[in-house]
Amino acid sequence: MGARPAIFRTDAHAAPDATVDEKLRSDDFSRPVRPTTKVVTTKGRIFRTDGPFIWRLDRSSDVGRALLAATRRLQEVGAETPQLDAAILMAHVLGVSKAWLYAYPNRPLAEAEIDRFEALVRRRMKHEPVAYLVCFKSFFGLDITVDRRVLIPRPETELLVERALEHVHALIQSGVTPRVADIGAGSGAIAVAIAVNAPEAVIYATDLSEDALAVAGQNVWRYGVGEQVQLLPGRLAEPLAEPVHVLIANLPYVATPALTGLAPQVRDYEPTLALDGGPDGLWVIAELLDQLAHPAGRPKLLPGATIYLEIGADQETTAQALAQQAFPAAEVAVLYDYADLPRVIVIST
Numbered sequence: 001m002g003a004r005p006a007i008f009r010t011d012a013h014a015a016p017d018a019t020v021d022e023k024l025r026s027d028d029f030s031r032p033v034r035p036t037t038k039v040v041t042t043k044g045r046i047f048r049t050d051g052p053f054i055w056r057l058d059r060s061s062d063v064g065r066a067l068l069a070a071t072r073r074l075q076e077v078g079a080e081t082p083q084l085d086a087a088i089l090m091a092h093v094l095g096v097s098k099a100w101l102y103a104y105p106n107r108p109l110a111e112a113e114i115d116r117f118e119a120l121v122r123r124r125m126k127h128e129p130v131a132y133l134v135c136f137k138s139f140f141g142l143d144i145t146v147d148r149r150v151l152i153p154r155p156e157t158e159l160l161v162e163r164a165l166e167h168v169h170a171l172i173q174s175g176v177t178p179r180v181a182d183i184g185a186g187s188g189a190i191a192v193a194i195a196v197n198a199p200e201a202v203i204y205a206t207d208l209s210e211d212a213l214a215v216a217g218q219n220v221w222r223y224g225v226g227e228q229v230q231l232l233p234g235r236l237a238e239p240l241a242e243p244v245h246v247l248i249a250n251l252p253y254v255a256t257p258a259l260t261g262l263a264p265q266v267r268d269y270e271p272t273l274a275l276d277g278g279p280d281g282l283w284v285i286a287e288l289l290d291q292l293a294h295p296a297g298r299p300k301l302l303p304g305a306t307i308y309l310e311i312g313a314d315q316e317t318t319a320q321a322l323a324q325q326a327f328p329a330a331e332v333a334v335l336y337d338y339a340d341l342p343r344v345i346v347i348s349t
Helices: 063-076 082-094 098-103 111-125 130-134 157-173 189-197 210-222 256-261 283-293 316-326
Strands: 006-010 037-040 046-049 053-057 136-139 142-145 179-183 202-207 229-233 244-249 301-310 331-336 342-348
Touching: 053 063, 053 111, 063 082, 063 111, 082 098, 082 111, 082 130, 111 130, 130 136, 136 189, 142 189, 142 210, 157 189, 157 244, 157 301, 157 342, 179 189, 189 202, 189 210, 189 229, 202 210, 210 229, 244 283, 283 301, 283 316, 301 316, 316 331, 316 342
Parallel strands: 179 202, 179 244, 202 229, 244 301
Antiparallel strands: 006 053, 037 046, 136 142, 301 342, 331 342
């Protein structure tokens, strides 16, 4: 019988003197288990081993077989999009598009390619986000560099950028050079997206984390917008040296008690600083609003400035109240995302 496209091996399996009840055969065993665990194979035989199982591909695998094997393993560990994850990882290893993979499924894999793909799939099996594995995330038509120092940009945040850009373009049409603040910039995804799509705008991107600003700097350099985007270290709006027309903030808004209930790929890998919004999830947003409403913070905004704040889907009422309290004379509106969930608070001062 020929070897399966993918097998699991153990140190016990590989070692000549390993202690096992019966030699494990690769075509019998196809599921990962914990050490010292009984294994029921598809042929009904039970084996016991004391070593950790490691997922491996057959060395003769081609693209199609490797994708099938990886998809199966990722599905077993609970990945939400196992086929897509496997395809993204394989495309990254080979330096091709996902479409290319399906056009050439019989393309043999070199040993080094198999090794790289295996290593990435094993990390994904431990729930490490795909974006961290391939070091980028697509956002608003851009490939934004990310790593574990920054939050991975979400599709929901594209609504924030889209609506802010509409306002920025209106300012440009009226002959104004817009000054925009991206508060809590993280990877710089918002700032860079605004800069690329509105070359006339001047953008100030602030973040408390110097590590995050280092990643943002990579994205600013990658898209050649260094003349437009200034990266400013500091707490929220404090670093702004001049008033702005538009202020955008995608701040932490997960309630502290809810952090432990997040998906493993978020909870165990993304920076807590970028997630934790305090007991009710709105502490950081409330702090920003207090800064801007305080007499010392008023000069950060030009007369008639507009503020865009991303919020959690269950925070609409409380966030609106906070905004109205900070700016009693302002018009406060809520924008809903494409899933029809409240996502953005807009404050027209």
